[in-house]
């Protein structure tokens with residue numbers, strides 16, 4: 001409760017986003033995800049271990065303005081997803097279903113280029129390009145993962161119901177049905193042979 005009160009007071013003025021750095025003014029939560037925080041999410045475990053034996057790259061950062069978890073409120077967050085690959089798989093977010101499955105979400109591309117994988121609970125998936133000025137709708141009951149397929153930082157804003165929550169466990173257990181890889185200098189979206197459809 002106190003969080004909601006403080007946040008709502010903070011939001012009586014417009015909140016600025018630096019679209020070059022992706023930083024959100026007055027954020028209430030910052031997350032930095034390094035490879036070691038999400039090593040199980042990448043396909044090639046031996047490449048992950050090899051990279052981690054030398055360094056632990058930052059894959060993405062999130063600046064969130066969260067307004068508590070009361071029904072009816074909206075929260076929002078910027079994500080700065082760095083360019084790079086783990087083997088031939090592009091840097092990506094963990095991806096999640098919302099804990100409250102029927103909560104939808106809107107994304108707005110701010111800088112860089114990439115794509116959003118959107119998948120239902122049976123593994124049916126499609127993708128939508130993320131680029132500046134594009135708005136992407138994630139329907140209820142769909143997992144979503146952003147992938148940076150470009151050479152620059154991919155920066156976007158997400159707007160979501162404050163009580164949506166994040167279910168990373170299902171993705172950890174089953175994976176995404178698609179992988180986004182580079183092959184012969186082009187971006188390919190292929191079936192994930194490790195995807196568990198149960």
Ligand code: S6P
Nearest residue numbers: 062077079093094095096158160
């Ligand atoms: C929240 C929204 C985003 C992500 C962020 C990081 O519903 O979808 O703010 O949290 O892009 O991705 P992930 O999968 O690690 O939460």
Ligand code: ZN
Nearest residue numbers: 098105144160
């Ligand atoms: Zn979400």
